[in-house]
Amino acid sequence: MENEEIRKPVEIKEKDQLVFPGQFIGVIEQFLPGQNTYVEEANIYSTQFGMAHLDRRGLRVKVFPKRKAQLVPTVGDVAVGEIVHASNQMTSIAITSVNGKECVPSYTCLMHISRISRKYLESMDEAVRTGDIVRVKIIDAKTLPLQAESTGINFGVVYAECSQCGGKLKKIGTNKLKCTSCESTENRKMSIHYGSPMALA
């Protein structure tokens, strides 16, 4: 068997075809390379195991993978995670959801106190506490750990438990919460999505 047999191009003009990583699809004179393809020496190859599809105008070829790889957060992504540590100036967040999709195992993300709210904060306890679930935006992904901010009405705490008794906290004001069992009040930098499943979207 020769390589020519393995390198036989797939015929995708009439019908979508199953392709494997490294499968030769065609040359750049035939199509433009689209998603999940790469070009080497003017040849188009697939990078994924999936269906190769030629768009309606017959110009661009792309591959729809059967299985997508795990997510990696990038700048501008909306992430949801748990506060694992809150010190005087920095919080660290374990991100478990990126743009509404699950991200397992979690990514560690840092947030400085100046990035939590537009208002001046005396201490971290006014805004977030350990164990809160927060909705944040990734602002820097050049190096690990990632950096995040929670300014704006969409971002902030989306679920919290009472620091006194562990009971559920109910929203009673813009940035105020009241415990349903011990009736103590607490301050947080809240998101408008507090307690709503919309927070994950």
Place this chain on the structure above:
Amino acid sequence: MTESERKLINPDGTRLDGRSKTDIRETSIEAGVSSRADGSALIKMGNNIILAVVHGPRELHPKHLVNPNKAVIRCTYRMATFSVGDRKRPAPSRREREISKVMTESLESVVLTHLYPRSAIDVFVQVLQADGGTRCAALSAASVAVADAGIPMRDLIAGCAAGIIEDQVVVDLADYEDKEGTGDVPLGYAPSVDEVSLLQMDGNFTKEQLLESVELAKEGCRQVYLIQREALKKKYSDIREEVAEEIVEEAIELKENIEEDQADITDFMEEEEEEEEEDFIDYGDDDEEDDEKVVDDLLEPTTFFEEE
């Protein structure tokens, strides 16, 4: 005759297990065997049984290893203590570290790591049963596992060895051929892009023998490559069949339900019709008879007055 003196090639040119010089051992690959991992594959190549598992792309610990431009691939090759005849000591040996290193470098050459900066792709390879040529089989399994995890690659890597027994170049050496022969060349090869990503040599070769070994190993790799493709294809066709079976079962159930409903409806309609018919008989014919009777009764002269 002792083992070291025995002939490894029969007079008819076949080897001791009946293979010709260019035949690889019977190979099967199964993709997606581990549900906990992102991607996995199990290869059976002759008596070799090797499990490869991929986790990632995921966060890299320790963080000082992070590369801000591309993902870091970490491949770990380990042999189980029961994988060989004498118990293998469980501590990682020099050989295992070496194979981990060469496999990492081989996979790095095909995985598009620049798409996942600051991340780690962990590949764990566990040899459950060893019978020669494990590094090549492990590499084949690892590349199927990486493809199964959905990580973009330039090509699948197939691994196959060639070597010299009795001054003849043969492909895919078994354990006894490896030990009793004079040398071997393990090769990792990406057939579609035509690149060699792993090449090692053990023993003494002439230039011609080495070139012939590489050509034969490449040919073996192409055979493994087709099996790798089939493994990936089978996983998803199995899933499709399962889904299709479920749909068919649901459809049959639905059809039965509809038939039952229709039977109920027809029974009900028949009962209604029967009732109507009965009613018709009651009121229809009897009515006329009754009317006639009434008329007759009326026409008949009453006896009431006669009695008086």
